[in-house]
């Protein structure tokens with residue numbers, strides 16, 4: 001008997017500006033992204049954008065009448081208190097943020113963010129009614145092709161388990177699989193690798209009640225999604241979305257019809 005096809009999730013694409021742009025450039029960029037709202041709706045693709053903290057309120061204003069979701073690049077795990085320099089998840093929610101990115105490879109490497117920190121932040125994000133976008137990925141590329149998938153999955157597994165351990169089973173989560181070695185590179189990780197790893201990760205979370213979408217990130221851009229669509233629900237873009245035309249192209253490539 002032919003297998004019953006499972007209904008796939010609505011696709012989702014977004015970009016983090018990291019710290020690439022200054023204030024005026026960020027505002028111009030958000031203006032340009034706001035023009036992609038109807039393209040995303042027509043393609044039946046969720047679209048999100050993650051600027052720096054300073055720009056969140058202005059960005060919210062610019063995205064007000066669109067279906068584009070606003071993200072933040074990090075949060076603290078407590079809502080209030082003596083935590084100089086941190087940003088509260090409660091404040092992010094009040095500022096209109098829908099999605100909060102945590103555990104990005106740069107935060108883990110440069111700022112010492114641990115799986116335990118990510119877990120506490122995930123709980124804080126869900127507690128405040130937002131969706132955690134949890135970045136996961138293996139640090140190095142295995143030279144032995146036959147072992148690469150197994151090593152990637154075993155490195156990602158505790159990252160996922162830690163984040164999910166602190167949130168209700170029915171909470172929505174987005175997992176961004178970003179092999180660390182593919183971030184900031186000339187091209188994305190190989191399609192076979194990404195598809196096999198993400199299919200394994202999906203099995204790991206298949207028992208969850210909450211919506212769990214899996215994205216790929218790491219030098220992704222136009223042309224990437226088609227190669228990965230058997231494994232992922234969308235893309236998390238970095239540099240190759242700095243030209244908004246590329247983001248528009250990716251949205252079209254992810255369209256339901258394509």
Ligand SMILES: O=C[C@H](O)COP(=O)(O)O
Pocket residue numbers: 016178182183184185217218219220236237238239240
């Ligand atoms: O947050 C996005 C990812 O780290 C990917 O960045 P990238 O596409 O510039 O490599």
